[in-house]
Amino acid sequence: MMKNGETLPQVVRTVEQEKISLYAEAGGDPNPLHLDAEFAAGTHFGRIVAHGMLVLAYVSEMMGLAFGRRWLESGRLSIHFRAPVYPGDTVSTFGEVVEVAESEDGVRVKCAVGCRRQGGDEVINGEAWVTMPEEDGKIQ
Amino acid sequence: MPNIAELIVGHEFPPASHTLRPQDVALYLESVGDESALYRADGYVPPTALVAYALAALFRAINLPAGSIHSAQELSVSRPVASDEDVVFRIRLTRNTTMRGMRFLSVEFTGEDADGWHVIDGRSVVVVPGAREEIRD
Numbered sequence: 227m228m229k230n231g232e233t234l235p236q237v238v239r240t241v242e243q244e245k246i247s248l249y250a251e252a253g254g255d256p257n258p259l260h261l262d263a264e265f266a267a268g269t270h271f272g273r274i275v276a277h278g279m280l281v282l283a284y285v286s287e288m289m290g291l292a293f294g295r296r297w298l299e300s301g302r303l304s305i306h307f308r309a310p311v312y313p314g315d316t317v318s319t320f321g322e323v324v325e326v327a328e329s330e331d332g333v334r335v336k337c338a339v340g341c342r343r344q345g346g347d348e349v350i351n352g353e354a355w356v357t358m359p360e361e362d363g364k365i366q
Numbered sequence: 367m368p369n370i371a372e373l374i375v376g377h378e379f380p381p382a383s384h385t386l387r388p389q390d391v392a393l394y395l396e397s398v399g400d401e402s403a404l405y406r407a408d409g410y411v412p413p414t415a416l417v418a419y420a421l422a423a424l425f426r427a428i429n430l431p432a433g434s435i436h437s438a439q440e441l442s443v444s445r446p447v448a449s450d451e452d453v454v455f456r457i458r459l460t461r462n463t464t465m466r467g468m469r470f471l472s473v474e475f476t477g478e479d480a481d482g483w484h485v486i487d488g489r490s491v492v493v494v495p496g497a498r499e500e501i502r503d
């Protein structure tokens with residue numbers, strides 16, 4: 227069975243402008259804040275910022291690595307975007323089991339999750355949950 | 367296209383049908399660098415991709431001003447969703463307030479499969495700079 231304090235597999239990515247531009251196309255979000263250096267220079271960020279959902283995808287990837295298909299069957303997530311991620315930043319996910327409790331459908335596993343960039347600043351933080359059958363209540 | 371300053375809480379955007387074409391999902395996976403077998407081999411769609419497609423439907427509906435930023439996100443899935451499925455996104459405005467020159471928009475959305483079952487529910491908060499209006503909630 228899973229226990230409080232267990233950590234989830236870490237995903238580490240360097241967020242290059244090429245990926246941001248590709249995400250803008252793939253995610254249907256052409257906001258110039260993510261694509262146009264001149265426009266972004268005039269915002270309070272002062273430069274291009276990566277899409278929050280691009281960075282959040284790394285958290286989802288971590289949950290998929292930890293829980294497999296269960297993440298797709300019963301996953302829940304609640305996060306805040308705390309700080310911008312800039313092109314060239316390296317982002318690392320973090321995840322830790324903070325509660326394992328019985329529920330109507332099985333074992334409900336609650337995790338503290340998020341992302342930090344180089345230097346340790348949290349750029350995303352929040353919680354995620356997965357419900358698993360009791361016999362399957364361990365990290366894959 | 368509606369003016370976001372005039373949208374009232376409870377406004378429901380037109381339902382947006384979306385076919386999860388494998389090539390679109392592959393492009394998404396490439397952009398986020400996810401090589402997981404769940405998606406690459408088994409053909410499922412990441413929950414965050416479903417959120418991205420729901421947000422894209424929102425962006426098409428209200429033409430958010432350039433410089434808008436995403437500040438919070440919730441999602442809840444109820445079953446794996448496969449490439450090639452059709453999903454209908456239904457989006458409802460739940461907050462439209464201004465504070466210190468910023469507009470805060472919150473929406474709740476659902477994604478329904480071909481049988482009308484919810485495959486994803488979510489809530490998004492977007493902050494729009496340059497708002498001048500008074501609080502309206």
